[in-house]
Amino acid sequence: AQTVTQSQPEMSVQEAETVTLSCTYDTSESDYYLFWYKQPPSRQMILVIRQEAYKQQNATENRFSVNFQKAAKSFSLKISDSQLGDAAMYFCAYRSARGTASKLTFGTGTRLQVTL
Amino acid sequence: DAMVIQNPRYQVTQFGKPVTLSCSQTLNHNVMYWYQQKSSQAPKLLFHYYDKDFNNEADTPDNFQSRRPNTSFCFLDIRSPGLGDAAMYLCATSSGETSGGIYTQYFGPGTRLTVL
Numbered sequence: 001a002q003t004v005t006q007s008q009p010e011m012s013v014q015e016a017e018t019v020t021l022s023c024t025y026d027t028s029e030s031d032y033y034l035f036w037y038k039q040p041p042s043r044q045m046i047l048v049i050r051q052e053a054y055k056q057q058n059a060t061e062n063r064f065s066v067n068f069q070k071a072a073k074s075f076s077l078k079i080s081d082s083q084l085g086d087a088a089m090y091f092c093a094y095r096s097a098r099g100t101a102s103k104l105t106f107g108t109g110t111r112l113q114v115t116l
Numbered sequence: 117d118a119m120v121i122q123n124p125r126y127q128v129t130q131f132g133k134p135v136t137l138s139c140s141q142t143l144n145h146n147v148m149y150w151y152q153q154k155s156s157q158a159p160k161l162l163f164h165y166y167d168k169d170f171n172n173e174a175d176t177p178d179n180f181q182s183r184r185p186n187t188s189f190c191f192l193d194i195r196s197p198g199l200g201d202a203a204m205y206l207c208a209t210s211s212g213e214t215s216g217g218i219y220t221q222y223f224g225p226g227t228r229l230t231v232l
Contacts, residue, residue, distance in 0.1 A: 044224060044225040045159075045206065045223040103149070103164065106159050108158050109156075109157075
């Protein structure tokens with residue numbers, strides 16, 4: 001079974017600074033997808049960024065980018081120019097490439113605080 | 117806008133009194149998921165439907181049931197809620213077909229269930 005580990009329960013960053021959230025995973029599969037989801041307080045979970053394991057190039061979405069290290073099974077999220085609206089719980093998630101309805105396996109989350 | 121809608125947003129029930137949570141989607145996605153998320157924890161998949169095919173997770177208690185009368189709607193029934201069932205219940209959808217090669221899950225805002 002796959003597992004996802006987020007070793008930082010809480011992180012804090014000053015507005016306009018950069019922060020990196022860590023995620024490691026364990027799998028015996030070679031083809032899979034990785035996701036970062038953001039869950040603001042009392043609001044719905046939204047997709048931040050996704051990465052296909054077969055792609056070597058790191059995904060980027062505006063201020064959000066990932067550092068995907070397949071051999072190390074590491075998938076960190078970098079948030080540049082942090083904004084107050086980035087404050088949320090961030091979940092790293094894994095999805096097998098097998099099957100069309102494979103479940104997401106989530107990490108335990110990292111709560112990000114953004115300070116002035 | 118296409119979206120995933122959950123009703124009600126907040127539900128209070130009594131110990132042992134059956135309750136039904138509702139999810140609807142305008143994305144026309146084949147797959148609908150139900151997750152349970154307890155406070156400060158990662159979402160945990162209960163079951164999912166691929167079209168009309170129901171797929172239960174091995175560790176989902178029998179107390180939890182689901183119905184999907186059509187593509188747009190999916191219900192979560194808790195037959196005899198216990199105090200331990202108090203949680204946020206998240207509905208998510210994904211396309212059973214490739215979308216850029218990735219089956220991203222789209223989440224609703226959740227229903228927070230309180231059991232008295």
